[in-house]
Amino acid sequence: MGNQQTELDAIFHALGEPTRRAVVQRLVRGEASVSELASPFDMGLPAFMKHLGVLEAAGLITSTKTGRTRICRIQPATLSAAESWFEDQRIFWQARYKQLDDLLVALGGKNDET
Amino acid sequence: MGNQQTELDAIFHALGEPTRRAVVQRLVRGEASVSELASPFDMGLPAFMKHLGVLEAAGLITSTKTGRTRICRIQPATLSAAESWFEDQRIFWQARYKQLDDLLVALGGKNDET
Numbered sequence: 384m385g386n387q388q389t390e391l392d393a394i395f396h397a398l399g400e401p402t403r404r405a406v407v408q409r410l411v412r413g414e415a416s417v418s419e420l421a422s423p424f425d426m427g428l429p430a431f432m433k434h435l436g437v438l439e440a441a442g443l444i445t446s447t448k449t450g451r452t453r454i455c456r457i458q459p460a461t462l463s464a465a466e467s468w469f470e471d472q473r474i475f476w477q478a479r480y481k482q483l484d485d486l487l488v489a490l491g492g493k494n495d496e497t
Numbered sequence: 498m499g500n501q502q503t504e505l506d507a508i509f510h511a512l513g514e515p516t517r518r519a520v521v522q523r524l525v526r527g528e529a530s531v532s533e534l535a536s537p538f539d540m541g542l543p544a545f546m547k548h549l550g551v552l553e554a555a556g557l558i559t560s561t562k563t564g565r566t567r568i569c570r571i572q573p574a575t576l577s578a579a580e581s582w583f584e585d586q587r588i589f590w591q592a593r594y595k596q597l598d599d600l601l602v603a604l605g606g607k608n609d610e611t
Contacts, residue, residue: 388515395513401502404582413590459590462583468518469580475525476573 390442393464397441402426403434410444410457417446417453504556508579511555516540517548522557524571531567552591 397403406420421431435455438444442461446453511517520534535545549569552558556575560567 388518390511391518395509399506399509399513399514401506403501404505407586411593413593416605457590459587459594461588462590466580467581469576469583472521472576473573473580473591476571476576479525479527480573493506 390461390463393441393466394443394461397437397443398465400434400437402431403438406434406438406455410455411459411462414454414456417455420455424455458480470489502509504575505579507555507585508557508575511551511557512579514548516545517552520548520552520569521557521576524569525573525576528568528570531569534569548569 397439398407402424406425409415409420416491417428417432417435421428421434430450435446437448442458444455444457446455512521516538522553523529523534523569525552530550534549535542538545544588549558549560553560556572558569562568
């Protein structure tokens with residue numbers, strides 16, 4: 384539980400920044416080298432590497448170095464864990480909305496005509 | 498696009514903190530007063546109100562004051578917007594995994610036996 388909380392902290396923190404989200408959006412389409420990933424951004428390499436470090440620390444990406452090239456890959460399980468958190472919340476608020484709907488119907492509202 | 502990015506920044510930033518996630522997890526079950534929300538936390542009210550302010554600025558909750566009581570409510574549309582971002586990413590990585598599966602099958606792998 385504590386660990387899971389810490390993981391969600393790191394995942395959401397990592398995704399709360401547009402450059403890092405853009406890197407994820409690129410890597411879900413397939414692996415890429417650091418230089419490919421960095422090329423769309425008007426940013427020094429040290430600053431960009433820092434963003435990659437935040438993503439890697441959160442478990443959202445991994446990277447492996449072959450010769451002089453570092454290749455980055457998405458970690459789908461981490462994205463799934465974060466998506467599950469939203470699903471868990473949705474179960475509750477959707478159930479509550481359904482109760483309100485049912486109440487409107489029970490009160491003789493015109494809910495079934497809309 | 499720019500606005501949407503700013504919204505996602507604020508939403509993920511807000512959710513990257515355990516107290517704020519706990520407040521969301523409480524409010525998806527139904528509205529609550531600030532004092533009800535604050536009671537499980539060993540935290541001064543000013544610090545807790547700051548967390549509520551971050552959630553409200555991100556559009557995750559709203560609050561209305563009646564007399565001396567401030568009632569907070571979840572904003573499901575904002576949770577849905579963030580969940581959609583994960584769905585968008587999943588479409589890509591799942592498609593890529595399917596391609597890999599298909600490739601294994603085409604190569605005569607034992608994919609259909611597992």
